[in-house]
Amino acid sequence: MATKPNVLILGAGYGGMVTATKITKQLGHNDANVTLVSKHNYHYQTTWLHEPAAGTLHHDRTRMPIDNVIDRNKINFIQDEVVKINKEDNTVSLKENEDVEYDYLVTALGAVPETFGVPGVFEHSFNKWTVNGAREMKEHIEYMFARYHNEEDPKDDLLTFIVAGAGFTGIEFIGELSERVPDLCKEYDIPKNKVKMYVIEAAPTALPGFDPELVEYAMNLLENRGVEFKINMPISEVKEDGVVLKDGEEIKSATVVWATGVRGNPVIEESGFENMRGRVKVDPDLRAPGHDNIFIIGDCSLVINEEADRPYPPTAQIAMQQAETVAKNLRALIKGEQLSEFTPDIKGTVASLGGKEAIGVVGNKKLFGTSANFMKKMIDNRYLWILGGIGLTLKKGKNPF
Amino acid sequence: MATKPNVLILGAGYGGMVTATKITKQLGHNDANVTLVSKHNYHYQTTWLHEPAAGTLHHDRTRMPIDNVIDRNKINFIQDEVVKINKEDNTVSLKENEDVEYDYLVTALGAVPETFGVPGVFEHSFNKWTVNGAREMKEHIEYMFARYHNEEDPKDDLLTFIVAGAGFTGIEFIGELSERVPDLCKEYDIPKNKVKMYVIEAAPTALPGFDPELVEYAMNLLENRGVEFKINMPISEVKEDGVVLKDGEEIKSATVVWATGVRGNPVIEESGFENMRGRVKVDPDLRAPGHDNIFIIGDCSLVINEEADRPYPPTAQIAMQQAETVAKNLRALIKGEQLSEFTPDIKGTVASLGGKEAIGVVGNKKLFGTSANFMKKMIDNRYLWILGGIGLTLKKGKNPF
Numbered sequence: 065m066a067t068k069p070n071v072l073i074l075g076a077g078y079g080g081m082v083t084a085t086k087i088t089k090q091l092g093h094n095d096a097n098v099t100l101v102s103k104h105n106y107h108y109q110t111t112w113l114h115e116p117a118a119g120t121l122h123h124d125r126t127r128m129p130i131d132n133v134i135d136r137n138k139i140n141f142i143q144d145e146v147v148k149i150n151k152e153d154n155t156v157s158l159k160e161n162e163d164v165e166y167d168y169l170v171t172a173l174g175a176v177p178e179t180f181g182v183p184g185v186f187e188h189s190f191n192k193w194t195v196n197g198a199r200e201m202k203e204h205i206e207y208m209f210a211r212y213h214n215e216e217d218p219k220d221d222l223l224t225f226i227v228a229g230a231g232f233t234g235i236e237f238i239g240e241l242s243e244r245v246p247d248l249c250k251e252y253d254i255p256k257n258k259v260k261m262y263v264i265e266a267a268p269t270a271l272p273g274f275d276p277e278l279v280e281y282a283m284n285l286l287e288n289r290g291v292e293f294k295i296n297m298p299i300s301e302v303k304e305d306g307v308v309l310k311d312g313e314e315i316k317s318a319t320v321v322w323a324t325g326v327r328g329n330p331v332i333e334e335s336g337f338e339n340m341r342g343r344v345k346v347d348p349d350l351r352a353p354g355h356d357n358i359f360i361i362g363d364c365s366l367v368i369n370e371e372a373d374r375p376y377p378p379t380a381q382i383a384m385q386q387a388e389t390v391a392k393n394l395r396a397l398i399k400g401e402q403l404s405e406f407t408p409d410i411k412g413t414v415a416s417l418g419g420k421e422a423i424g425v426v427g428n429k430k431l432f433g434t435s436a437n438f439m440k441k442m443i444d445n446r447y448l449w450i451l452g453g454i455g456l457t458l459k460k461g462k463n464p465f
Numbered sequence: 466m467a468t469k470p471n472v473l474i475l476g477a478g479y480g481g482m483v484t485a486t487k488i489t490k491q492l493g494h495n496d497a498n499v500t501l502v503s504k505h506n507y508h509y510q511t512t513w514l515h516e517p518a519a520g521t522l523h524h525d526r527t528r529m530p531i532d533n534v535i536d537r538n539k540i541n542f543i544q545d546e547v548v549k550i551n552k553e554d555n556t557v558s559l560k561e562n563e564d565v566e567y568d569y570l571v572t573a574l575g576a577v578p579e580t581f582g583v584p585g586v587f588e589h590s591f592n593k594w595t596v597n598g599a600r601e602m603k604e605h606i607e608y609m610f611a612r613y614h615n616e617e618d619p620k621d622d623l624l625t626f627i628v629a630g631a632g633f634t635g636i637e638f639i640g641e642l643s644e645r646v647p648d649l650c651k652e653y654d655i656p657k658n659k660v661k662m663y664v665i666e667a668a669p670t671a672l673p674g675f676d677p678e679l680v681e682y683a684m685n686l687l688e689n690r691g692v693e694f695k696i697n698m699p700i701s702e703v704k705e706d707g708v709v710l711k712d713g714e715e716i717k718s719a720t721v722v723w724a725t726g727v728r729g730n731p732v733i734e735e736s737g738f739e740n741m742r743g744r745v746k747v748d749p750d751l752r753a754p755g756h757d758n759i760f761i762i763g764d765c766s767l768v769i770n771e772e773a774d775r776p777y778p779p780t781a782q783i784a785m786q787q788a789e790t791v792a793k794n795l796r797a798l799i800k801g802e803q804l805s806e807f808t809p810d811i812k813g814t815v816a817s818l819g820g821k822e823a824i825g826v827v828g829n830k831k832l833f834g835t836s837a838n839f840m841k842k843m844i845d846n847r848y849l850w851i852l853g854g855i856g857l858t859l860k861k862g863k864n865p866f
Contacts (some may be wrong), residue, residue: 204611214601326557
C-alpha cells in the first residue's frame with residue numbers, strides 16, 4: 065500500500081478503549097493511522113455507574129480522561145458524536161465535524177435503554193447510564209429528600225423510589241441506594257419508615273439466569289433493607305407521578321429509575337446493518353456479515369452461546385475479550401495474515417449489593433457476602449489493569465479489603 | 466403566690482434561646498416554671514443560613530439540638546408550632562398539643578418572608594431561610610447543574626440564578642454562591658461562562674444603610690465573580706420560569722431566591738396585637754402596650770432608633786440584647802422589683818461576601834476583606850459564647866484565621 069491504512073474506532077467504552085490500547089501494541093507507527101471517536105473526552109466504566117447514581121461513589125472515580133489512557137502520539141482522537149456509518153463509501157458521518165474516512169472500522173458504540181414499548185420511559189424516568197445521567201440521578205434523589213420537609217403537606221411519593229427492572233443494573237443500583245438510605249434519612253431528618261423502595265420486574269424472576277440460591281440471598285438481603293419486590297409484573301406506563309402496573313395498580317413516585325436492559329446503539333439501524341434490537345450477529349472473526357473491513361463489538365454485537373442456544377448477554381467482560389480479538393484481527397488484515405475466531409471465556413459474574421455485600425458465580429463456585437464483594441472489586445481492578453496497567457489500577461482501583 | 470408562676474417562651478431563635486439560658490441564671494428553681502415552645506427540636510443560626518443554602522457549609526454546623534443548650538432540669542420543652550396567643554385568658558394555642566397556660570409570656574417567634582405583594586413569590590421562589598429551606602436551595606442548585614448535560618437542548622435558564630433583594634441576606638447568599646460556582650462548574654463539567662447570576666433590588670442602592678464606599682467594594686468584588694446587579698429595579702412578578710421586571714424585561718431562570726426582607730410572624734396579627742408588618746412597637750421595657758405580662762422581642766418587635774427616627778432593622782444582635790433585658794425584667798416582675806428599659810448597643814455590622822471576603826462597620830471604623838471576615842467570624846463565635854459558653858464555641862465555632 066502506498067499510504068498507511070486508516071483504522072477508525074467508534075466509541076470509547078470497554079470495547080473501544082481496549083481495542084485502542086491493544087492495537088498500538090499489535091501495530092507499529094508505520095503500519096496504520098489509528099483514530100478514536102468518542103462523544104466525551106473521558107472514558108467511563110458503565111458497570112460502576114450504579115454507585116455514583118446512588119451517591120455512594122464520586123463520579124470521577126468511574127471515569128478517566130481519554131488522554132490519560134491512550135497514547136496521543138500513536139492515536140488520533142476526535143471528540144464528536146457518531147451519526148451514521150456510510151458503508152458504501154467507507155466514511156462515518158459525525159455531528160459536528162466533517163465525515164471521516166476509514167479503511168478498517170471498529171464499531172463499539174455501546175447501548176441505549178430498551179423501553180420494550182412502554183410509554184413515558186424517556187419523558188418521566190431516569191434512564192441514562194452515563195456519567196451525566198448518574199449524577200443527575202444522585203442529585204435528584206437528594207433533592208427529593210431535601211424538599212420533603214418544605215412541603216405544606218409532604219407527599220410520600222417524594223420518598224418513594226421505583227426501580228424498573230431486576231436485572232444486573234437494577235439490583236446493583238437498589239443495593240447501593242438501600243445501603244445509603246439510612247444516611248440520607250439522617251442528613252435530612254426523615255424517619256426511615258417514610259422511605260419506600262420498589263423493584264419491579266416483568267420476568268418471572270429477579271436476576272434471570274443467575275443461580276436461584278443466589279437470587280434468594282440477594283432478595284432477602286435487600287428486603288431486609290426495606291426493598292419491596294414486584295416480580296412477574298410488567299409496567300404498562302411511566303407517568304409524571306409514578307408507574308402503572310399491568311394489574312392496574314398505580315404506585316406514586318417522584319423517582320422512577322429505568323433499568324430493564326439495553327439495545328444496541330441506534331447508529332447500527334440508522335446505517336442499514338441487519339440487526340436484532342440494534343445488535344448485529346457478527347461473523348466468528350467479529351466482522352459484520354458481508355463487510356470485510358467492519359468489525360462490530362460490545363453491546364452492538366450479538367454472539368450466540370452455542371451451549372445455551374441463545375445470545376450471550378452484552379457485558380463488559382465480552383466486550384473486552386472481543387476487543388483483544390479485534391486488535392489481533394486488524395493486524396492480521398493489514399499484514400495479510402489469517403484472522404482468528406472469537407471464543408468467549410466467561411470467567412464468572414458478580415453482582416454487588418451495596419456495602420460489603422455481593423453475590424456471584426466464579427467457575428462453578430457460588431459466592432456470597434464479603435467473598436463475593438472481594439471478587440467484584442478484583443474484577444473492577446482487573447479491568448483497570450488491562451486498560452492502563454498498574455499505574456491506573458493504583459490511581460482508580462477499589463480497595464477490596 | 467401559692468404556686469410558682471408559669472413563664473412561657475415562644476420560639477427558639479436568637480431571642481428565645483438567649484432568654485431561656487439567661488432566665489435560669491436570674492431565677493431559682495422555686496421561683497418559676499419555665500417552658501420553651503419551638504417548632505423544631507433544634508436551634509439554628511438564621512444569620513449563617515446563606516452558607517448551607519449555597520452549599521459552602523454543612524447545615525449541621527448552623528444548628529444544635531435544643532437539649533444541648535438548655536438545661537432540661539430547669540426548663541420544660543414542648544416541640545410544637547404556635548398557632549395563636551389568647552391574650553384574654555393567658556393561654557397559647559398549639560398545632561398538635563393542648564393549650565398552654567402562662568403567667569408571663571415571652572414572644573420571640575421570628576419572621577417570615579416579606580413579598581411586598583409581588584405575585585408568585587411563594588409558588589415559584591426559594592424563600593425559606595430555615596435549615597429545611599437552606600438545604601432545599603443547596604440541593605436544587607446542584608440538581609440544576611446536574612441536569613444541564615442531560616437535556617436534549619440544554620437551556621441557559623438551568624444555569625441562571627436570580628437573587629431578589631440586595632440587602633444583607635441577598636448579598637451574603639450571592640457572596641457564597643459566586644464563590645462556589647467555579648467548583649460547581651468543575652464538578653458538573655460546565656463552562657464557567659454558561660452560569661449567570663443576577664441580584665435584583667428595588668431600592669436605589671444595594672445594602673441600604675451601609676456606607677457607600679463599602680457597598681461599592683462589595684459590588685465590585687461580586688461583579689468580578691460574574692454577578693450582575695440590577696439596582697432600582699422592582700420585580701413585578703415571579704413566574705415558574707423566571708422573573709418579570711418593572712421595565713418589562715423577563716429573565717428566564719429555574720432558580721429564584723427571595724431575600725427582600727422579612728415581616729413579623731403571622732401569629733402576631735392572628736392574635737390581635739396592633740402591629741406594622743407583623744411587628745409590635747413595644748414599650749421601653751419590651752412589653753406589648755397594654756399587656757403587663759407579655760414581652761415581645763426579636764423580629765416581632767419594633768424599636769425606634771430615636772437618632773435616625775426610624776425603626777432599627779431586625780437583627781440577631783438586637784434580639785439577643787433584648788433577651789438579656791427580658792430575662793432581667795421577668796425576674797423583676799416576679800420579685801416585684803423595678804423593670805429596666807431596653808437600650809440597643811449597636812456594636813457594628815459585618816456582611817460576609819464568600820471566601821475570605823467581607824465588609825463591615827465596627828464603631829466608626831470601616832473594615833474590608835480579610836479583617837472584616839475575621840470580625841464576622843468573631844461575631845458568630847461571640848454568639849455561641851453567650852449561648853453556651855466556651856464548650857459550644859469550641860464545638861460549633863468558626864476558625865477566624
